[in-house]
Amino acid sequence: MSRLRVPIPRRNFGLFGLFMGWLLLSAIAVANDVAASGAAQNVVYVNLPASIDGRVVGNLNVGVTGTALYTVDRQSWIDFANGHFDADVIASIAQAADDQAIPVVAFIEEFIDIFFDPATLEIKIDLAESRRRTRQVSLRPQDVDYANLSEYELPGRSAYVNVNLQQDYRWDDSLSSDQRQSTLVNVDGSVEIFGSPRLVLEGGVSRYSAAGIDDGWQRSEVRLVHDDMQRAVRYSLGDVFYRATEFQVSPPLLGLSVERAYAEIQPHRNITPTGTRSFTVTQRSTVEIYVNDLYQDTLYLEPGRYDLSDFAINAGVNDVALVVTDASGEQRRIEFSLFSDPALLTKGLSEFSFNAGYQRGTTDLGGIGYDYDAPAFSGFYRYGVTDYLTLGANFQGTELQQIAGAEISLATPLGSLATNVSTSELQSVGRGTVASLRWSYDFFAGGARSHQLDVVAVARDDLYTYLGQEVPGLQNKSELRARYSAPGPFDSYISASARHAETFDEAAPVDKVYSFNITRRFGPFNVSLRLEQEISETEEARALVRLSAPLGQRQLVSTQWDSFDETGELLLGRSPNGTVGDFSGGLALRSGVDTYRADLETFYQGNRFQLGMDHSYVHFTDVDLEPDQLSTLRLGSSLAYADGSIGLGRPITDSFVMVRRHESLDSSRILVDERQDGYAAVADNFGPAVVPTVGSYMMRRVRWEAETPPFGYDMGDIEGNAFPFYRSGLVYTAGSEASITAIGEILDTNGNAIGMTVGKITATDEREFAPVTTFTNKAGRFVAQGLAPGAYRIVFPDRGGLSVLFRIEEGATGIVELGIIRERISL
Structure with missing residues (x-):
């Protein structure tokens, strides 16, 4: 078999391409003419452009006989097909190769039409839809690849502690001065004690003191936490909190918890199908x-x-x-x-919670205690069998009590169904059972707002007990609830609900509650009306009317009247916006049958602390009763540490971001995260800026700027793409030594300007420095940014390697005028 390899241009052939094509076809014709009549057909091996759906996407090494495609090179096929074909199809065709050559029939068997087009000198491919590689496209704009976080800045060593003080003062002349006051101090925080695997210790203490009462410092919850981010599994040891299913309760335990927590560890991931x-x-x-x-x-x-x-x-x-x-x-x-259906899990996904330990109680002094004689276990497991079916099982138990259950969630064209069944066994009480059935149906009727129908039915017997109960609690024998909501006429929105509950006392009447709600907006005003009727031993009707309107972007006024207890309310409030120096709060006036009440709340958010002051006044219609007044002062602050920097800020709720300023910006404040009415934090003479409200495992873009930088100062990076972990902190530096803008004029040895040419600036004092490119004008004048104090050389490649030296002195900032710099002469 003769072999002739002819390279062919890939795209625009032109005259040269036509000529090469004529040579190729001539070679093929000659090869066929000289072939022996009884031998296999002569094949010409060439590298040709290959197209899918009429678009050239790569090249293939192929064997062509006459004007027909004969074989495709195996390795060439694998390289070409990746990215365009289904992986199983690629492998199946590659396995059909004979001595590295794949016959055309292997493609036909996989429903791929592949042929040689002599008119365009291309290999053309048409394939069935099922043979194409399926690419994932998501509509979620902030998808995070939790297995690859290379595009984010990740936290290092960090810790923080919050201190919150609350001082109460009761205005009561019948009490002595010390009896009027009480103080509560809360201290909490976390510290990373290991970096790999990351292990966080979190906890707190508190102390309450009043007249004749001082229990000393009491420990609050303390736990060790490790998050396996890629698997979304949280391990906790100590005082653990955990999730539970419908008929489970979750009393806090001293023990171990292992949970798959998508919402906490992978919040950007959508686990619902x-x-x-x-x-x-x-x-x-x-x-x-x-x-x-x-x-x-x-x-x-x-x-x-x-x-x-x-x-x-x-x-x-x-x-x-x-x-x-x-x-x-x-x-x-x-x-x-x-x-x-939000109750469903995507096919193949699972969520679980397994917890074991000792149930928590209280000590005689009011602190945390544990029942070491009654270890307990609680757990559940849910699995998405398909996108339309999720199954689950759960179990809780102690030595004296066991509770087991199962659940099914199913999506159908007629709505979603979910059922839960649970049975309990308590020593000396017996076995009890409870079950529920939920049906939800959401649909549209020609509009953008959905019609929603939810129905829930629950039935139980009188012996069913929850974890920790010693006797059955007060429960209903059966309960049926239904709610329907939909858009109403004249741009209103309405909802109606009903509840029927039957107790175990057969002589007691069925408790029935019916309600109807309607809301509508009139310009800036929002009006809502609620009508409710309860039928039990007596029949009562109730009406609640509420009117609200915004006063600007952050102010709101609202008023309401409740006929049930004949109460009225007027509220005027201003919401906080999270910026330094912000004031917020509200005034509430309430009237009841026997009282008139006024509540005033004010809140100030500083850069290093937050301060709140509240005052309540209650006036009784009974003239024999004195008014009741209580004032409360609340003060909170935090101390944070991240990668060698310590900052004072407002209390931290989860994670934080810190921005410190470089010493070259000591004369300027650093403003972090500009918003409409201010900044989230400020770095100043008291230390770095601390942004205290940052959610863990969520992308957080942080931006900073110098308020009054030196003239010509080059800030360099002014934002970060942070990705904080649980109870963690990141630190950024605003400014750097490489913030100088140098201006000079370069002349050669003859005094002529070295103009209109590119120069490359490098450091000559053996320090790490990324080369900087500059450009001279006609007069030889240049500007270079991002320089630090030190010695430099400018080399001009277009001028035969001509170079000049210059130096920036220590302490220089902003714009540095270098004056005239002459060509360096080598002796």
């Missing part, structure tokens, strides 16, 4: 997505097959439309329905 749909585009196209006639997003896609997921849909059946527009302007519309 919101529907996935595959579609194909054959050429570069724009795809507009509509859900229930509401625009969602526009995607710009290359040819290929795609799985589109993470739709912003409501529970129940949703109508989805994709409008695909190709490069020629031709449109096609793809419509389908998707079903979603």
Whole structure:
């Protein structure tokens, strides 16, 4: 078999391409003419451009006989197919190779039409949709790859402690001075004690003192926490809190907890099956997505097959439309329905909680205690069998009590169903059972606001007990609840609900409650009306009317009247905005049958602390009773540590970000995270800025700026892309030594300007320095930014390596005028 390799241009052939094509076809014809009549066909081996859906996407080494495709090189096929074909299809075809050559029949068997087009000198491929590689496209704008966080700044060693003080003063002349006052001090915080694997110790103490009362310092919850971020599993040891299913309770334990906590550790991940749909585009196209006639997003896609997921849909059946527009302007519309239920898990995902330890109680002094004679276990496991079916099981128990249950969540075109069954066994009481059935159906009726129907039925016997109960509690024998909400006439929104509850006392009447709500906006005013009727031993009716209106962006006024207890209320409030120096608070006036009450709340948010002051005044209609007044002062602050820096700030709720200033900016404040009315934190002479309200495992963009930097100061980086872990902190530095802007004029040895040329600046004092490029004007004048004190050389490659030296002295900031710099002469 003769072998002839002819390289072919990939795209625009032109005259040269036509000539090469003529040579190729001539070579093929000659090869066929000289072939022996009884031998195998002569094959010419060439490297040709290959196209899918009419678009060249790579090259293939192929064997061509005459004008027909004969074989495809195995390795060439694998390199070409990755990224375009389904992985199983690639492997199946590669396995059909004979001595590294894949016969064309192997492609035909996989429903791939591949052929040689002698007119364009291309290998053309048409394939069935099922053979294409499916690419994932998500509509969630902030997806995080928790297995690869290389694009984020991650925290190092960190710790913090919060101190909160509350001082109460009761205005009562019948009490002595010390009896009027009480003080509560809370101290809490966390510290990272190991970096790999990351282990966090968190806890706190508190102390309450009043007249004749001082229990000393009491320990609050203390625990060790380790998060396996990629698996979304949290391990806790100590005072643990944990999740529970419908008929489980979760009393705090001293012990061990292992939980899969997607919401806490992978908050950007959507674990609920919101529907996935595959579609194909054959050429570069724009795809507009509509859900229930509401625009969602526009995607710009290359040819290929795609799985589109993470739709912003409501529970129940949703109508989805994709409008695909190709490069020629031709449109096609793809419509389908998707079903979603928040109780379901995506196929293959699981969530669980396993906890064991001793139940918590209280000591005689009011502190935390444990029942070491009664170890307890609590756990559940849920698994997404399919996107439409989730199963679960749960168990809780002590030596004297065991509780076991199961659950099923199912999505159907007629709504979502969920059922839970649980049975308990308590020594000396016996066995009890409880079950529930939930039905939810959400749908649309020609509008953008959903119609929602929820029905819940619960039935139990009188011996069922929850974990920790010694005798059955007061419970209903059966209960039926239903709620329907939908848009109403004249742009209103209405809802109606009903509740029927039957007790174990057969002589007692069925408790029935019916309610109707309607809300509507009139310009800036929002009006709501609630009507309620309760039928039990007596029949009572109730009406509640509420009117509210915004006063600017942060102020709100509202008033309401409740006929049930004949109370009225007027509220005027200003919400906090999280900036330094912000004031917020509110005034509430309330009237009742026997009292008139006024509550005043004020809150100030400083840079290093927060301060709140409250005062309540209650006036009694009974003239024999004196008014009751209570004033409260609340003060909070924190001390944070991150990677060698310590900062004072407001109390930290989860994680924090710190911004320190470089010594070259000692004369300027650093303003962090500018907002409409101010800044989130400020670095000044009291230390770094501390942003205290940062959520863990969530991307946090942080930006800073110098308020009054030196003239010409180069700030360099002014923002960070932080990704804090649980109870962690990151630190950034505003400014650097490399903040100087140097200006000079370069002349050669003859005094002529070295103009209109590029120069490369490097350091000559053996320190790490990234080269800086500059450019001279006609007069040889140049500007270079990002320099630090030290010695430098500018080299001009276009001038035969001509170079000059200059120095920036220590202590220089901002713009440095170098004056005239002459060419360096080598002797």
